[in-house]
Amino acid sequence: MTVIQVPPRSGRSAGADERWLARRRWARAGWLYAFMLVMxxxxxxxxxxxxxxxxxxxxxxxxxxxxxxxxSVASVRQAYALGVQGGADGWNGGLRPGRTVTFxxxxxxxxxxxQTPPTVAxxxxxxxxxxxxxxxxxxxxxxxxxxxxxxTRGDVRTYRVTVRxxxxxxxxxxxxxxxxxxxxxxxxTAALPGGRVVPVTLDTPQAQEVQFTLPQYQPVELIERxxxxxxxxxxFERTPLQVDVRRGQQVQGSxxxxxxxxxxxxxxxxxxxxxxxxxxxxxxxxxxxxxxTNPASGRSLxxxxxxxxxxxxxxxxxxxxxxxxxxGYALARLNFPGKTLIFLGAVLFxxxxxxxxxxxxxxxxxxxxxxxNIWGLWFNGLVAAGGVFLxxxxxxxxxxxxxxxxxxxxxGPFTTFWRVMLPQAGPALIALAITQFQSAWNDFFxxxxxxxxxxxxxxxxxxxxxxxLYGGQGDYGLILAGAVLSALPVLVIFIVFQRxxxxxxxxxxxxx
Amino acid sequence: MTIRKVLLxxxxxxxxxxxxxxxxxxxxxxxxxxxxxxxxINRFVKPTMAKQGITVVYQPLQGDYNKGxxxxxxxxxxxxxxxxxxxxxxxxxxxxKILPLNGLVSTTPFIKSLNTAFTRDGKLYAIAKDFNTxxxxxxxxxxxxxxxxxxxxxxxxxxxxxxxxxxxxxxxxEYYGICLQPNFDRFGxxxxxxxxxxxxxxGKTNLADPAFVQAFNWYTGLAKDKVGVTPSEVxxxxxxxxxxxxxxxxxxxxxxxxxxxxxxxxxLKYGTALLPKNDATGKRGNFLYTVGYAINASTKNxxxxxxxxxxxxxxxxxxxxxxxxxxxPSRTALINNAYFKKTEAGAQNARLVFEGADDxxxxxxxxxxxxxxxxxxxxxALAAVLSGQRSAADALKKAQSDMTTFQGR
Numbered sequence: 001m002t003v004i005q006v007p008p009r010s011g012r013s014a015g016a017d018e019r020w021l022a023r024r025r026w027a028r029a030g031w032l033y034a035f036m037l038v039m040x041x042x043x044x045x046x047x048x049x050x051x052x053x054x055x056x057x058x059x060x061x062x063x064x065x066x067x068x069x070x071x072s073v074a075s076v077r078q079a080y081a082l083g084v085q086g087g088a089d090g091w092n093g094g095l096r097p098g099r100t101v102t103f104x105x106x107x108x109x110x111x112x113x114x115q116t117p118p119t120v121a122x123x124x125x126x127x128x129x130x131x132x133x134x135x136x137x138x139x140x141x142x143x144x145x146x147x148x149x150x151x152t153r154g155d156v157r158t159y160r161v162t163v164r165x166x167x168x169x170x171x172x173x174x175x176x177x178x179x180x181x182x183x184x185x186x187x188x189t190a191a192l193p194g195g196r197v198v199p200v201t202l203d204t205p206q207a208q209e210v211q212f213t214l215p216q217y218q219p220v221e222l223i224e225r226x227x228x229x230x231x232x233x234x235x236f237e238r239t240p241l242q243v244d245v246r247r248g249q250q251v252q253g254s255x256x257x258x259x260x261x262x263x264x265x266x267x268x269x270x271x272x273x274x275x276x277x278x279x280x281x282x283x284x285x286x287x288x289x290x291x292x293t294n295p296a297s298g299r300s301l302x303x304x305x306x307x308x309x310x311x312x313x314x315x316x317x318x319x320x321x322x323x324x325x326x327x328g329y330a331l332a333r334l335n336f337p338g339k340t341l342i343f344l345g346a347v348l349f350x351x352x353x354x355x356x357x358x359x360x361x362x363x364x365x366x367x368x369x370x371x372x373n374i375w376g377l378w379f380n381g382l383v384a385a386g387g388v389f390l391x392x393x394x395x396x397x398x399x400x401x402x403x404x405x406x407x408x409x410x411x412g413p414f415t416t417f418w419r420v421m422l423p424q425a426g427p428a429l430i431a432l433a434i435t436q437f438q439s440a441w442n443d444f445f446x447x448x449x450x451x452x453x454x455x456x457x458x459x460x461x462x463x464x465x466x467x468x469l470y471g472g473q474g475d476y477g478l479i480l481a482g483a484v485l486s487a488l489p490v491l492v493i494f495i496v497f498q499r500x501x502x503x504x505x506x507x508x509x510x511x512x
Numbered sequence: 513m514t515i516r517k518v519l520l521x522x523x524x525x526x527x528x529x530x531x532x533x534x535x536x537x538x539x540x541x542x543x544x545x546x547x548x549x550x551x552x553i554n555r556f557v558k559p560t561m562a563k564q565g566i567t568v569v570y571q572p573l574q575g576d577y578n579k580g581x582x583x584x585x586x587x588x589x590x591x592x593x594x595x596x597x598x599x600x601x602x603x604x605x606x607x608x609k610i611l612p613l614n615g616l617v618s619t620t621p622f623i624k625s626l627n628t629a630f631t632r633d634g635k636l637y638a639i640a641k642d643f644n645t646x647x648x649x650x651x652x653x654x655x656x657x658x659x660x661x662x663x664x665x666x667x668x669x670x671x672x673x674x675x676x677x678x679x680x681x682x683x684x685x686e687y688y689g690i691c692l693q694p695n696f697d698r699f700g701x702x703x704x705x706x707x708x709x710x711x712x713x714x715g716k717t718n719l720a721d722p723a724f725v726q727a728f729n730w731y732t733g734l735a736k737d738k739v740g741v742t743p744s745e746v747x748x749x750x751x752x753x754x755x756x757x758x759x760x761x762x763x764x765x766x767x768x769x770x771x772x773x774x775x776x777x778x779x780l781k782y783g784t785a786l787l788p789k790n791d792a793t794g795k796r797g798n799f800l801y802t803v804g805y806a807i808n809a810s811t812k813n814x815x816x817x818x819x820x821x822x823x824x825x826x827x828x829x830x831x832x833x834x835x836x837x838x839x840x841p842s843r844t845a846l847i848n849n850a851y852f853k854k855t856e857a858g859a860q861n862a863r864l865v866f867e868g869a870d871d872x873x874x875x876x877x878x879x880x881x882x883x884x885x886x887x888x889x890x891x892x893a894l895a896a897v898l899s900g901q902r903s904a905a906d907a908l909k910k911a912q913s914d915m916t917t918f919q920g921r
Contacts, residue, residue: 058776060748062747125775127775240778244779262777262779262780263780264657266653267653267779267780269779448575452571468575475776
């Protein structure tokens with residue numbers, strides 16, 4: 001081995017060379033790092049952009065911004081504080097009876113422009129694409145808004161907007177949250193958190209006035225006193241505020257940045273001034289769960305879709321692990337007539353025929369078996385041909401000596417499989433489970449064909465439903481939130497099991 | 513012997529319970545309609561039908577409804593009552609699986625043009641569930657800022673164009689007068705306004721008709737100096753999106769724009785006017801977009817199905833739909849409803865959509881027996897001219913030759 005000696009240059013010490021080399025090393029690492037960043041930007045970019053847009057008020061905003069108020073510390077802190085003011089809860093926000101919320105707006109009125117204060121009002125805002133149209137009471141119909149000047153600096157005036165909600169009963173007692181249930185004749189009833197339905201007493205004229213304006217599923221606050229429940233008032237999820245300034249005036253700032261601007265920036269809308277963090281930064285995520293209620297049961301459809309997807313993926317994985325390993329072992333090691341034929345016909349051929357070809361026959365079969373539901377979906381994917389192939393290849397690669405020694409010890413074929421071979425098959429089984437989970441989770445075509453009721457949908461079909469419902473309304477934030485939520489499990493699985501991903505397939509199958 | 517008796521008794525019981533448990537299925541759209549119809553059925557249909565031992569269920573078809581309904585009709589598994597969109601009526605009528613309703617249902621309470629939309633050869637195939645027409649929806653702020661009068665119900669093509677041009681000149685390059693979709697489904701209303709007919713007596717379409725050319729030239733002429741702008745030029749894909757940007761003063765849309773604006777531009781101050789009249793004919797043109805309830809010809813419970821249809825289109829049911837601000841129902845008498853007299857922008861829009869149904873040359877939105885591809889040559893011509901790639905005369909010539917090929921197939 002020859003070592004090339006670099007002759008020390010004049011005017012440069014060995015120390016300087018060391019430093020130069022160190023710099024080079026850092027520069028090289030930097031380049032590599034930058035390259036990886038760029039690559040991950042290209043691969044993860046769409047996902048990250050979707051994630052970012054799913055938090056915006058207007059996911060279609062053009063040009064798109066990377067720095068959005070939903071992620072700025074100051075705004076998030078304000079959202080938390082406003083949530084505490086309105087709903088005593090910095091995370092969920094909302095507006096509860098008896099609360100007062102203050103919100104500040106700064107208006108610049110230069111000399112020559114009108115010096116009048118802005119007009120403020122609550123407005124009805126409730127995304128209407130799905131169920132909510134007729135469902136919930138609006139803060140506008142209950143709360144009072146007041147505007148008071150709160151100081152002047154130069155030509156910028158600060159105004160304080162105060163939103164107050166009335167309390168509809170004077171009874172003292174314990175506060176209980178509830179949701180209105182179907183009225184019992186003329187009488188309002190409410191379901192308590194435990195599920196118990198109780199009659200609601202309206203003891204003031206103000207409370208009696210709202211008797212017919214509050215629909216079923218409306219969240220309310222009640223006062224419990226001696227077994228009687230008095231209506232304290234409805235709980236609003238949002239407090240939408242609108243601010244209009246005159247021509248010549250300009251809104252300089254506000255406690256939260258406005259979500260919509262019209263009229264040359266003179267009409268501002270704040271879709272929710274009591275958001276809390278969930279209602280501000282993760283608004284669309286919360287909406288995905290909250291706004292997809294099934295009108296029959298009041299339960300979140302999105303939640304059922306997630307559960308259905310997990311159930312389906314779990315069943316598929318369990319079935320694949322059991323059947324594929326058994327079938328793979330039988331095809332690899334047992335001798336029986338027609339083995340090659342079964343392998344060629346049932347495994348290879350089944351794998352080569354596209355799903356769409358036997359769509360009609362499978363559909364009709366499932367329909368006749370009354371299995372047009374998630375169980376039929378599972379039944380249809382019970383044995384994965386690809387999985388059988390994978391397990392067969394794996395078992396073929398295992399040394400025969402293992403089985404021979406087992407049979408010397410007197411083990412039959414099943415014991416050999418169960419006690420000797422299966423415990424060795426860990427890597428292949430994990431590979432199988434991961435691929436099955438992923439394909440079940442992402443399965444779209446069959447669920448779309450088979451599932452009829454929207455409570456039975458898996459997440460993929462539910463999301464396509466989302467697109468239909470909200471896409472036409474331009475409500476892309478919700479679709480993006482749903483998409484991000486549906487991608488999360490697969491991402492988590494990828495991150496946790498990535499080393500098995502690398503060693504999937506033939507690699508792990510042949511090595512054992 | 514006793515076993516046989518028991519079996520017979522069991523069978524009899526089964527048969528009687530089957531007779532008592534008659535079910536009427538309604539096939540319709542998925543999504544929002546699922547919620548609305550379930551609500552409507554629970555309120556207005558179930559109470560009456562339950563007394564006769566009949567249950568009513570709503571069966572939504574998710575995804576492409578026309579495709580889904582075709583499959584169900586072919587497999588004989590469609591509901592007893594079903595949604596029937598007017599634009600695909602001809603195809604479904606040809607299957608002979610839709611029951612003509614003449615003599616079964618009274619048509620008099622419903623708007624005449626809506627009944628016409630569902631009539632072929634004197635046979636009525638559906639009763640309109642609700643409908644929509646086109647209106648001019650305008651951004652009040654832009655007109656105020658430019659100091660130009662709002663579009664009004666008396667506007668003609670010329671006066672509207674003058675207003676839009678003045679507005680554009682006042683506001684400058686970043687703002688536009690009107691959102692022009694390069695589609696027959698908006699442009700067609702203007703073509704009808706001239707008295708142009710979609711199909712002649714032989715079922716052919718004439719795009720060289722001077723009436724059509726006049727409308728085409730006016731519509732595409734607005735794109736001059738960017739008074740008119742296509743949605744894609746303001747990064748959106750329809751008129752509602754144009755309005756939301758706050759940079760386009762007018763869009764030609766129906767009642768569906770109200771909910772969109774309430775969600776997406778809650779502080780936009782907008783108004784609604786009827787479409788402008790053609791200067792020469794003095795008439796407006798308009799589309800009727802409508803979906804009706806039809807009855808399956810092979811239903812086993814015809815009488816019950818008719819009853820369900822009547823309940824779904826009954827006055828209280830339609831009143832409820834209207835007052836919820838969900839759709840514009842099809843009964844003539846509803847014009848006197850208090851909802852239409854409200855000053856709120858959404859209610860104003862609903863009133864004008866309702867009025868548009870029988871003002872001028874109103875035609876059902878349809879593509880004829882050959883389906884949606886019929887509109888392609890027109891859409892291509894509009895897109896080519898609006899984007900400045902072709903001259904109007906040139907584009908129309910090509911459109912006519914494409915249309916002839918299409919209809920000759």
